[in-house]
Amino acid sequence: MTIVAAADGSALGNPGPAGWAWYVDETCWRAGGWPHGTNNMGELMAVLDLFKSTAHMPAEPLHILCDSQYVINSVTKWMPGWKRKGWKKSDGKPVLNLELLKEIDAALVGRKYTFEWVKGHAGHHLNEAADDRARDAATAYQAKRSPNAGPGFPGASTPDTSAGAAEETVAATTNTKSPVTPVRQAAAAPVQERLLLDELEQPDLFSMLEDEADPAFAAHGPESLEIVVGLERELLNPEVRADPLRAGELLHPNFAEIGVSGRRWSRQEILDMFADEEPASIDLQVLSLDLLGTDSALLTYRSVSPAGSALRSSLWQLHNGQWRLRHHQGTRES
Known part of the structure; x- marks a missing residue:
């Protein structure tokens, strides 16, 4: 039986308090987030956690509804080329959100999956439910409280949240060349979430219009x-x-x-x-x-x-x- 789920992310300010969520139905969904993140990080994390939460059912195909063309193209089109180049873009710089993409790449092994783009904020039931929960998680971090993590997927193993104090920092790959402020993982997050924050210092002027952004590529290639x-x-x-x-x-x-x-x-x-x-x-x-x-x-x-x-x-x-x-x-x- 194919598992149909919507995955979405949200960031209040982009970057800012961020959340992610996937949703199958009222009895089967999960959400989490960070005090500081981006829309794209949330979108990717929702997909990653969906694969991890269904890892105990490897024979069941996944059909993922997503309003982010960035995520769909990253997973289905661009990732093989990035891997061949050592996870580098055509300009030689590291791919954005590298750690999340590497974890998704590992989670795909042995799985059957398809992605379907759906228009965001257009009344699609599953997409709206995932979006609501992702935004609620971002709002919870904005208010400095733990988000509602949801019931999870039936039969899934209990995720490890013991790494709440772990920190990971990287240098920004933007034109500023300045380092990105360290971000602390929240213990309330449903899974151990390793973050690469190489786009936090580049807020998109249009990100307040819609929780979706196209990937940044160098002008050559x-x-x-x-x-x-x-x-x-x-x-x-x-x-x-x-x-x-x-x-x-x-x-x-x-x-x-x-x-x-x-x-x-x-x-x-x-x-x-x-x-x-x-x-x-x-x-x-x-x-x-x-x-x-x-x-x-x-x-x-x-x-x-x-x-x-x-x-x-x-x-x-x-x-x-x-x-x-x-x-x-x-x-x-x-």
């Missing part, structure tokens, strides 16, 4: 450019354009556009237009993709829709470790 094309396709998706939270995450704070009509649009005007437009399928045909310096990429492509075709150029920039669309321009084809 093929996987980084593939991400740029993927994000451009995502921005053309009618469902994404209708979601002001996700669309806002993709646009740079100083975004501007010169449309096919010659009009200049501000970021807010574009978001307002997205909310009002009729859904339409738009095909993207890549013409070129070039790096401009170390933190920018220029994508040119042809868009084809029921309204016709246009030649377009998009300037993507790394902003706080995230690829965001800085400028866009379109010219209608005759």
Whole structure:
């Protein structure tokens, strides 16, 4: 029988008091967190603890519902390449959240699993239940009290929480090169949680919109450019354009556009237009993709829709470790 569970994370301030949770039903869920962490740490920890909590049932497939594309892509797409490179990114720097990812990699051995992306904060029952519990755990740490750890998975062994005083510190892998403040593991956490806090000093300006963030990649390397094309396709998706939270995450704070009509649009005007437009399928045909310096990429492509075709150029920039669309321009084809 396939075990279907939602996994989610939350951070109040990102970084800040953080929580994680997985949820099957009211009798089968777990939650935990830390006094200081990030959304991505919570998302990863929820997945890791779900695998550990079901380790006594190795033959049962896991179907994990997750609203974090970062987690899904990390586990299902990028992790093999990171391992081949010694757990390094294309710029030679260590992968973010390394210890959690290594533990997930070990927990996957011999397991059958699938991931399904679900839209966050959209009324999905299991996702909402996991999100509520993750946020409750973060709120508990904010109030300096122990969170409700939940009933756990039936038949699972009792997790070891004796390492509550253990500490682990690492140097930040951000541009600041400054060390990260040590974080103490809380004994109230349901499992021994080893934290790599290499992104705590880089709060995302858009993290208050939605508890999900894309991974930071260096601007050089093929996987980084593939991400740029993927994000451009995502921005053309009618469902994404209708979601002001996700669309806002993709646009740079100083975004501007010169449309096919010659009009200049501000970021807010574009978001307002997205909310009002009729859904339409738009095909993207890549013409070129070039790096401009170390933190920018220029994508040119042809868009084809029921309204016709246009030649377009998009300037993507790394902003706080995230690829965001800085400028866009379109010219209608005759």
